[in-house]
Amino acid sequence: MLKNKVKVFRIKNGLSQKELSFSVGVTRQTMSLIEKGEYNPTINLCLRICYRLHKTLNEVFWLDEEEFKHEESQR
Numbered sequence: 001m002l003k004n005k006v007k008v009f010r011i012k013n014g015l016s017q018k019e020l021s022f023s024v025g026v027t028r029q030t031m032s033l034i035e036k037g038e039y040n041p042t043i044n045l046c047l048r049i050c051y052r053l054h055k056t057l058n059e060v061f062w063l064d065e066e067e068f069k070h071e072e073s074q075r
Contacts, residue, residue, distance in 0.1 A: 004061045007035040009053040024048040 010020050021031035024045065033039035034049075041049070050060050 002040050002061050003037060003064055006049060006060060009055055013053055023052050
């Protein structure tokens with residue numbers, strides 16, 4: 001699962017979930033799930049969120065290396 005700092009940067013930018021979600025073309029409910037880490041957005045959506053928050057992908061989204069290794073070992 002992708003980890004993210006969407007909520008942190010959204011608040012720093014003075015945006016509500018509704019405002020951010022509208023500006024990137026998703027529902028507020030989807031944005032809530034993204035912030036909780038319960039929904040993995042497409043790369044396209046990740047980029048739209050980052051552009052709106054004036055941040056890079058690396059600043060906002062990352063994959064926990066230990067979790068990735070664990071998932072790989074279970075395949």
